[in-house]
Amino acid sequence: MEISFELNGEPVTVTVEPYMSLVDMLRAEMDVKSVKKGCEQGECGACTLLIDGAPVTSCLVLAPQVEGRHVTTIEGLEKNSLMIDLREAFIENGAVQCGFCTPGMLLSAYALLRDNPHPSMEEVKMGIEGNICRCTGFTKIIEAILDAVERIAPE
């Protein structure tokens, strides 16, 4: 079947099998490799992206479900100032090791800070609770997100 949606601000149309997951469609049909496949059960957050601005695990979404919707991956926020602050904070705080969790983690952190620019540490932990990192022990990631809060330029 053919579906049309917006990917990172661009209208796209793609032919997919009705049962194909969104993560599989993006990786196999659209060459979007930043969206990772981990557990494929909604448990690890590696496949996190934004649908209409909300973080979603794309392994649990069927591709046809994004018909007419706005899908954002990390590529779509390359020039976004909040994402730039987050990326720099992650790098400078040692929050990126193997990098497998990083795109999903950054998108969850982005959605958190977009909606709550001054979160408490507990709110940061809750904001990334669906994203598993096997490398950092989470401390550096939490520190990086709190560091990004300091970097956000006043409106």
Ligand code: FES
């Ligand atoms: S691959 Fe989707 S949550 Fe793990």
Ligand code: FES
């Ligand atoms: S940096 Fe390796 S899983 Fe998070």
